[in-house]
Amino acid sequence: MTLTRDTAPAQDAVPAFDVAEFLAWGSDLHDQGRYEDAARAYRLILGVDRHNQEALLGHNRAVRHAVPRWHWEMLHDEERAERYDHAIRRAVTANPDALVLDIGAGSGLLAMMAARAGARGVVACEGQPSVAETAVEVVRTAGYDDTVRVVPKMSTRMTVPGDLPRRADLLVTEIVDCGLLGEGILGTIAHAREHLLAPDATIMPYRARVYAQLVESVPLHRKNHVGKLHGFDLAPFNRLSTLEYFDSRLHRHEHRTLSEPLRVFDFDFRTADASPQRTELRVRPTSAGRLHAIAFWFEMDLVPGVTLTNAPGVESHWKQAIQCLPVPPLVQPGDPVAVTALHDGRHVRFEVAPAEETA
Template structure:
């Protein structure tokens, strides 16, 4: 690849050959690593979870899955873990983590394996298995980065029976809404001067979830039709209970009449298994102490068909997920 640059000695435009890793370096620079590293609430609650395990007085061997820059591994070592094994599949980040461990004096107590956690077989013997798993493998949709398989297979190949996990559990929260503002992201509005084509009006939308900073949208532009409720719960400490495909039916009561058009979604994590150290991505107008962050947002799911609802009506919502995503439909309603 050639880059157009200004020669500082002549002031003229010229060309130079780019480093073979130019694209990769640019991609890393534009990624959300910096935003994650400076997410103070996230970091503090992960560290609190790690410290709570050492406080129990048992020997701790931490397996850090997707270590990235190595921050959580160093937190584990600082919290008193006897051993730490860090796994990172992305070569540039594993090189970065190795340098970070060395510069901070942790190279002797943290073992780095440059591999995907689900591919590690020979590197971890039964004696090398950990009794604590820590991982930050979440996105706006919680499971979009493969968190379900990461935790399920970690119990099978990397962890001892009874292994603790940080975070220990997660919950998916949804709230049914009516919002002309949000619907304009989904399909073009029709006016007296502009009629959208039928193909546009009937388009099911993109396969990818719409992530959005709901805290930045005035509450009056999104009308809640019912109180938020839990669509799914995941127990990361119980490997066999983690399933990649699931459908559940949730019934909620409409608190106001309107048109059920979409669901807004966020999640929370139980960082220490007690329910007292929770990390949430709820919007600020639902959770006053919620922290603003850009690497995790909230999500919007549009129904295949909008459903008229009446105050007091019982609505049955079909909630489904596969290994990486969620989808929803108002299957039926009952008076």
């Protein structure tokens, strides 16, 4: 068998090979940013020498790049798990014969919750190869592999009846980031409604709202901007700062809120698509201050009466979304601030009019 360093391994079982060459190949793939291919290369080595320390470390390094660390914090988010479990039990009890589709299954937790609640058939899709492979083992270890089938692909590449025996009756998903839309929930659910779900399918979550608040916080602004330091003007480095949001726990940074929270978007996942939207707001500051950032978060309704949120003060693994302003304006209670909230179907962002335009 001849393989070049630009060729990804087609499978995890090959004839005898030179371990040193494959170690070098895996390292090359890793350096190229091809982390899944690197992980497969190292797995080939581990298939014949499961104690090879270089392969174990190389595989782990590749997986660490491919699998975000937030998975562990998410899995320990007890409120998230309890509310999804409650909502899933309600939905499955109402229709035990429902075929359940779990999109973005991760560890398989929500899929197994559906099986535990009595669902007779669950298909869990996961597009990240290493995560999907591990989910198969998790489901098998839990004893639900007779009910839960893991499909290692993105839901937008799934077909009926190729991957689903029929259109699903219950969709369960949690493909949201701190700003709600960043993992593509709008387009993913819209695609599922058209191609994978029965016309009267239950969609979980079925609604969500985005709230925003004006914030004064020098520490938060410093996470994304720099000026004169150590006798040098480092402002040109701000060309590399993020123009959109990053996640952070608001309560861990000294700050003052300069407005009441405002609802800026409302989504009904039973009908919404990924079409861009914009909302024009006139925000009345509640106190004077320097507007360094806009903090925003979501409320997400799983089923009626069961809601999840990452609002400030809630110990959610999602944290809050923070968008810093490049030039923070002064705001006054008597002068409304013109704020435009926009999303392109996947990213929420805000624009604040210059001070002279908000008077």
